Amino acid sequence: MDADKSIETHTEQHLRHDWSLDEVLSLFESAFIDLLMQAQEQHRRYFLPNQVQLSKLISVKTGGCEEDCAYCPQSSHYHTSVAAEKIMEIEEVLAEARIAKEEGATRFCMGAAWREPKDRDLDKICAMIEGVRALGMESCATLGMVSDNQAARLKSSGLDYYNHNLDTSERFYSKIITTRTYQSRLDSLDSIRQAGIKVCCGGILGMGEERQDRAELLITLANLDEHPESVPINMLIPIEGTPLGQQPQFDSFEFVRTIAVAKIIMPSSVIRLSAGREQMSEEMQALCFMAGAGSIFIGDKLLTAPNNGRSQDDVMLAKLGISGSPTATVAS
Ligand code: SAM
Ligand code: DTB
Ligand code: SF4
Numbered sequence: 001m002d003a004d005k006s007i008e009t010h011t012e013q014h015l016r017h018d019w020s021l022d023e024v025l026s027l028f029e030s031a032f033i034d035l036l037m038q039a040q041e042q043h044r045r046y047f048l049p050n051q052v053q054l055s056k057l058i059s060v061k062t063g064g065c066e067e068d069c070a071y072c073p074q075s076s077h078y079h080t081s082v083a084a085e086k087i088m089e090i091e092e093v094l095a096e097a098r099i100a101k102e103e104g105a106t107r108f109c110m111g112a113a114w115r116e117p118k119d120r121d122l123d124k125i126c127a128m129i130e131g132v133r134a135l136g137m138e139s140c141a142t143l144g145m146v147s148d149n150q151a152a153r154l155k156s157s158g159l160d161y162y163n164h165n166l167d168t169s170e171r172f173y174s175k176i177i178t179t180r181t182y183q184s185r186l187d188s189l190d191s192i193r194q195a196g197i198k199v200c201c202g203g204i205l206g207m208g209e210e211r212q213d214r215a216e217l218l219i220t221l222a223n224l225d226e227h228p229e230s231v232p233i234n235m236l237i238p239i240e241g242t243p244l245g246q247q248p249q250f251d252s253f254e255f256v257r258t259i260a261v262a263k264i265i266m267p268s269s270v271i272r273l274s275a276g277r278e279q280m281s282e283e284m285q286a287l288c289f290m291a292g293a294g295s296i297f298i299g300d301k302l303l304t305a306p307n308n309g310r311s312q313d314d315v316m317l318a319k320l321g322i323s324g325s326p327t328a329t330v331a332s
Helices: 003-013 021-028 032-046 090-102 119-134 148-156 182-195 211-222 252-265 282-290 310-320
Strands: 051-061 107-112 138-142 161-163 198-200 203-205 230-235 270-273 293-297 323-325
Touching: 021 211, 021 252, 032 252, 032 282, 051 090, 051 119, 090 107, 090 119, 107 119, 107 161, 119 138, 119 148, 148 182, 161 230, 182 198, 198 230, 203 211, 203 252, 211 252, 230 252, 252 270, 252 282, 270 282, 282 310
Parallel strands: 051 107, 051 293, 051 323, 107 138, 138 161, 161 198, 203 230, 230 270, 270 293
Antiparallel strands: none
């Protein structure tokens, strides 16, 4: 058996896929510091300490989306400041990827405001993926629902990760999205997994859901046949014009708790501190790293919303003694 394989086996042996609601709710109820300690201990079993992976997002096709996701500035159901645009040219995208690489990103994530990609769009997307891989960066795409065939095409162009979020619990989901089902999301995740692409799947906190919804979202992810390699936890960015535009600020401690619980029940996954960092203090972000967050998006823009700029992040990471890591991998 080669070394990688033995790590994989060792890792999988310790992972559980049978979490119950009672167990996970009792984790959420632990004393805050105990929870953080437990999460950091789990984190260090699989990842090098004091390192976070840096990714860069780009919106390759912005706005005009036919879905009605209540949080999203790109939905054509709502009037927001985001205008619909055509898909970007391949060279334009690769120029941005080169800049992202120079800025220290090791993964380039391409997003499109689609319900699902059309087959002709995939030609362009596949060329973008090939170009990103040729730069020596990991590639990620988030293009909406995908079929088995589409996932296979993405895989053959060299796609490393596909991001497709469940966003929330199954029971709260219909309050947020009515134009596609929870099951369709699970089916897309299955197509991605079957194609051999790594799965990036998480959700958004602060949409008016209850703690039980956050617990159920994490349980659904942890109880999949394989844990998603990457679990983005987004803080809702309330966008004017969307139904969630006036949503009150979500509780910081509950956000950190959710990251910690995600890490405890999916310890070998990279928990990504995703949207909403602009609204967070450095102290809160430090608590998220303590709770096991192992990745952030860098640069002054996410897909359409602003993000902490690189220089601001450099200052924070230096204060915390955290360095950017290629793919924060298994430590032992
Ligand atoms: N259209 C594709 C889809 O929905 O799968 C890909 C892009 S979509 C913008 C990717 C993810 O961004 C969503 O699933 C959601 O979790 C997150 N997102 C979008 N708007 C957000 C907001 N206002 N605040 C936080 N997260 C948001
Ligand atoms: C994810 O879970 N968060 C990222 C990424 N996956 C694609 C997107 C956040 C989007 C925030 C709102 C915007 O920039 O439009
Ligand atoms: Fe469209 Fe994705 Fe926004 Fe939903 S989250 S409206 S699918 S771009």
